[in-house]
Amino acid sequence: MDKVKKAYKILRSCRLCPRQCRVDRLKGEVGFCKAGLAPMVSSFHAHFGEEPPISGFKGSGTIFFTHCSLRCVFCQNHPISHLGEGREVSAEELAGMMLGLERQGCHNINFVTPTHYMPQILEAVFIAKEKGLAVPLVWNCGGYESMEALEILDGVIDIYMPDMKYSDNAVSRKYSSAPDYFEVSKNAVKEMRRQAGDLVVEKGIAMKGILIRHLVLPDGIAGSSAIFDFIVKELSPDTYVNIMAQYYPCHHAHGFSEINRRITHREYMDALRLAREKGLSGGFRQVLETIDRARIPEWTDDLKT
Numbered sequence: 627m628d629k630v631k632k633a634y635k636i637l638r639s640c641r642l643c644p645r646q647c648r649v650d651r652l653k654g655e656v657g658f659c660k661a662g663l664a665p666m667v668s669s670f671h672a673h674f675g676e677e678p679p680i681s682g683f684k685g686s687g688t689i690f691f692t693h694c695s696l697r698c699v700f701c702q703n704h705p706i707s708h709l710g711e712g713r714e715v716s717a718e719e720l721a722g723m724m725l726g727l728e729r730q731g732c733h734n735i736n737f738v739t740p741t742h743y744m745p746q747i748l749e750a751v752f753i754a755k756e757k758g759l760a761v762p763l764v765w766n767c768g769g770y771e772s773m774e775a776l777e778i779l780d781g782v783i784d785i786y787m788p789d790m791k792y793s794d795n796a797v798s799r800k801y802s803s804a805p806d807y808f809e810v811s812k813n814a815v816k817e818m819r820r821q822a823g824d825l826v827v828e829k830g831i832a833m834k835g836i837l838i839r840h841l842v843l844p845d846g847i848a849g850s851s852a853i854f855d856f857i858v859k860e861l862s863p864d865t866y867v868n869i870m871a872q873y874y875p876c877h878h879a880h881g882f883s884e885i886n887r888r889i890t891h892r893e894y895m896d897a898l899r900l901a902r903e904k905g906l907s908g909g910f911r912q913v914l915e916t917i918d919r920a921r922i923p924e925w926t927d928d929l930k931t
């Protein structure tokens with residue numbers, strides 16, 4: 627419970643994410659993310675659309691949190707992340723959701739966009755663990771994490787699933803209002819790997835480790851090359867990286883002509899080629915039958931193929 631107390635102390639002058647708004651969330655003040663004191667959940671259910679070792683055969687026990695500390699102009703979940711759709715829950719209720727998902731047979735509890743509710747989630751985790759929660763815990767985040775918060779999660783979170791969205795800070799400033807994204811995300815994923823190591827998969831199910839997601843954007847805007855370079859040189863060539871092709875323009879993306887389209891097949895294949903050339907050997911790729919209309923992603927577990 628020391629960790630929970632330590633985590634709640636951060637809320638008094640909120641530094642849960644690198645924005646360091648320093649608002650007193652214990653008194654109900656809100657900062658950039660608009661999150662208050664009580665955690666808000668938009669939905670929770672068994673999810674079968676995550677990476678194969680995360681969804682497994684019985685689904686990933688996903689809990690989607692409301693609000694976000696990033697402001698991606700192309701956010702696919704903007705009613706939840708930016709407009710605040712969801713309802714407030716108590717720590718006991720949150721713990722009950724976890725236990726219910728485990729009872730359904732889910733392989734893990736998958737906290738989606740959890741960064742700004744870390745203390746509240748931690749409190750609920752301890753309640754659920756006292757009642758027998760045993761499946762791995764997944765921290766499914768945007769990669770924009772503070773070291774102070776991550777250090778508290780050491781020994782609690784089994785699987786880290788961060789995005790690495792951009793390698794150019796001018797780009798991250800423009801599309802996510804995060805001018806220091808690359809430096810912050812590099813430090814964060816290094817700490818995540820230090821805590822959890824490379825992904826360990828047993829009988830097809832992830833048990834611990836780090837799985838990085840990288841969304842390919844039009845015109846090479848995501849800066850994939852520098853991200854793959856970093857992963858190979860500073861983490862490990864065996865890092866599991868999901869190179870994602872599902873970008874489509876939504877929310878405010880229509881206001882930016884350069885990202886107001888899906889990626890092309892060529893752009894996606896170029897990203898895969900880069901990953902291979904840089905030496906990434908672990909991970910997934912989505913193979914698209916067509917880019918423009920019917921999209922039939924399938925998964926393969928080897929970037930070399």
Ligand code: SF4
Pocket residue numbers: 640641642643644645646647648649656657658659660661695741742
């Ligand atoms: S979690 Fe929210 S309030 Fe706290 S520092 Fe980040 S954006 Fe600001």
